[in-house]
Amino acid sequence: MKSLRFVFQYTHKYTGVLSLTILSMLLLVGVQLYAPWLVKSMIEIATDSAGGQDDLGRITQLALLALILYAARAVLQFFRSYLAHVAGWNVVADVRSTVYQHLQRLSLRYYEDKQTGQLMSRVVNDADLIEHLIAHAVPDVIANSLMLVGVIAVLARMNWKLTLLSMIPVPMIVLAMQGFTKYVRPAFRARQSILGELNAALNDNLSGVREIKAFTREENELSRVGVHIAGYRDSTLRALRLMATFHPVVAFATSLGTVVLIYFGGRFVLGETLAIGGLVAFFLYLELLYQPVRALSGVWESVQQALAGAERVAEVLDEAPDIVEKPDAVELEGRAAGAIELKDVGFRYSVGDIVLEDINLNIQPGMVVALVGPTGVGKTTLANLIPRFYDVSEGSISLDGFDIRNLTIQSVRQQISMVLQDVFLFHGTAGENIIFGRQGATKEEMINAAKIANAHEFIIRLPDGYDTMIGERGVKLSGGQKQRIAIARAVLKDAPILILDEATSSVDTETELLIQQALEQLMVGKTVIVIAHRLSTIRSADLIVVLDGSRIVESGTHEELMGGDGLYKRLNKVQQEIDPQTLS
Ligand SMILES: Nc1ncnc2c1ncn2[C@@H]1O[C@H](COP(=O)(O)OP(=O)(O)OP(=O)(O)O)[C@@H](O)[C@H]1O
Ligand SMILES: [Mg+2]
Structure with a gap:
């Protein structure tokens, strides 16, 4: 019935x-x-x-x-x-x-x-x-x-x-x-x-x-x-x-x-x-x-x-969506300043143990914050909480002083660009995949974004340039090229908050340098949360947050943390031994 x-x-x-x-x-x-x-x-x-x-x-x-x-x-x-x-x-x-x-x-x-x-x-x-x-x-x-x-x-x-x-x-x-x-x-x-x-x-x-x-x-x-x-x-x-x-x-x-x-x-x-x-x-x-x-x-x-x-x-x-907009949700108008505050944040997935607990972080507009820590500690999870892909289980996250749960979902997500490790490209042209970042952008803006992302050079060498079909999952592109398209997307979106999750993982040193340059351009004037395994790339961050066992175990600048005797210093030491060039 x-x-x-x-x-x-x-x-x-x-x-x-x-x-x-x-x-x-x-x-x-x-x-x-x-x-x-x-x-x-x-x-x-x-x-x-x-x-x-x-x-x-x-x-x-x-x-x-x-x-x-x-x-x-x-x-x-x-x-x-x-x-x-x-x-x-x-x-x-x-x-x-x-x-x-x-x-x-x-x-x-x-x-x-x-x-x-x-x-x-x-x-x-x-x-x-x-x-x-x-x-x-x-x-x-x-x-x-x-x-x-x-x-x-x-x-x-x-x-x-x-x-x-x-x-x-x-x-x-x-x-x-x-x-x-x-x-x-x-x-x-x-x-x-x-x-x-x-x-x-x-x-x-x-x-x-x-x-x-x-x-x-x-x-x-x-x-x-x-x-x-x-x-x-x-x-x-x-x-x-x-x-x-x-x-x-x-x-x-x-x-x-x-x-x-x-x-x-x-x-x-x-x-x-x-x-x-x-x-x-x-x-x-x-x-x-x-x-x-x-x-x-x-x-x-x-x-x-x-x-x-x-x-x-x-x-x-x-099936009801579990991330729901409150009926009286407020539109975050204009461009956010980019202040993010996490208060006593705790989180667990539907299955499994607590992933994050007692996370307190106060990120000022324009700051570059790096999240580091052993694998599986919850860095990606923490990053996913900010655009409300998941709601916190405890505590709260606010954007420019507003609890993100009181804002409209769209107006929160519009303030955030993400470049993820696992880039997904849609079936379409290179140009369309970049325009995906901001519908209605002009061709000039798109090309400009590609230039900033160091993607322009390789795109114009493709058979049809920006009109080259890059296949269902961008199969015709290399990992580093895909990543630069993803960065161009983020450049075009030009949101005040930028989340980078291991954006330079699967590439050679030269491409990494190209991507690093692209990211530095992209980071200008934005609040940035960067998750990196290669500690060399985050030395200049304003704040380095070290996670271990689902909690923040230490935080500070590179110099401060190297001055102490915590996990960060140990991780640095290990990486230096394995890969001396990257840190020298
Ligand atoms: N969708 C999910 N459902 C259930 N558990 C998950 C889910 N995603 C991640 N986890 C678990 O949450 C924990 C944290 O995962 P997360 O991906 O945040 O780690 P990470 O710090 O980003 O690790 P890595 O450095 O390897 O990327 C892990 O134990 C993982 O198994
Ligand atoms: Mg991760």
Whole structure:
């Protein structure tokens, strides 16, 4: 019921189209109901015939009428099937957009334990199933129910006793439907969920094709994906087996009507309470009675499928984003000064231990703050709290004196540029990937940003310069080039706060120098939080914060910390031993 309500909240926009569909169906029912009557009339004329011109004329009239009726039926059938799909696919498109928008609103926490392929499957495959519900189920249920009522009415007028007798199978059909519902919907749901797994496995495999080749894992991966391919086949067959049992049960039950009619109809004709013409018409109408019954049992199948899909789509929409904007959130107007304060901040992910505790940091506008510490200590996590990718579990973070939870999410994020270690480039041109930093920037601004990021030189050497497609994940670029595109993006965004997470990790010394220069340009006049593993790059920071065991263990300038005898000095010593050049 809940899933039905969910789908029907999307249909009222298409009431017009759906009403037209239903109207065509009603007319179709009328035409269908009238057709056997023609046969009956024909038989009556023929059997009572005095053989005059009159009767011949009436037969011709009947034939013409039949021709017109069937022509009308053809036109109506077109409208019925096309219009229903217009409504259906429009609803699916609306549902899909809504789900997509909702996915965009959901916080990173939601994505932590979700596979991309699984989510795609809900947006693509499950949403598709809803079409059946709109295009087939709604008009079919309405038209076939009317057809049933109409046929029963006509039959009852002809002979109510026979009518009652021929309805004997109906309760059987209803019982069968109820019995099967218990198994069919879960079977279809299982099938959709396995399809999601198959999508996820494929997505994972195709994204990791390089790793698979490098580790010659083709065979193993084939069997890993193969499990899902076979699983999808099996679950589909399971659902189809149920349906394949259900349909003959319905067909058998309906044919009992014919059995009843042969027996009683024959007796009534023998007893002369029914004419031959009446019995033939009765048989034809009986076919019309069971046509909607069969159609309804087919509809019932697509409804079960559609509801299984709708349930899975609705689950995504039921998911509430955990980073929500307060109704009275304030817009942070203009350009922030860039003061950031963390007060008694504590944080933990949905699973696992406390990652950060008792973090107190007061960052003045224009300061360069470096976060250092052993791997896994929570540096990236701390950086992610500032743009509110996650909310703090304890304490508070403020921007220019406002608790960021009291500001609109957009106005906070607009103040922050991030350059992350794992750069993601979208499928598009180099230029588009830079413009991504600030929509509406001019070409000059974009090129200027690329120059500052030391990216211009290599971009103009690409086959089409800024118009070169750099592929789904920028596969044609090197790690260092990708990073410089990411920096150009950040330059273009020109936000007052800059977060750099190990921006110079995967590059050679020369590229690192280029990137370092680019970053220094980018850092001018901004509040900067930089996470670096190479301590040489952060010597000039205004404040170095050393994290260990989820807490801040020391902080100060390079000189201050080197003067002490803490973790920073030890880390420096170790790095100097491993890589003397970088620190000398
Ligand atoms: N999405 C997540 N869900 C659960 N735990 C997480 C998540 N991301 C990180 N963690 C855990 O939180 C801790 C801190 O991770 P974080 O990425 O902040 O470390 P880091 O200091 O940036 O490490 P590195 O120097 O290696 O980049 C780690 O123990 C990690 O396993
Ligand atoms: Mg990190």
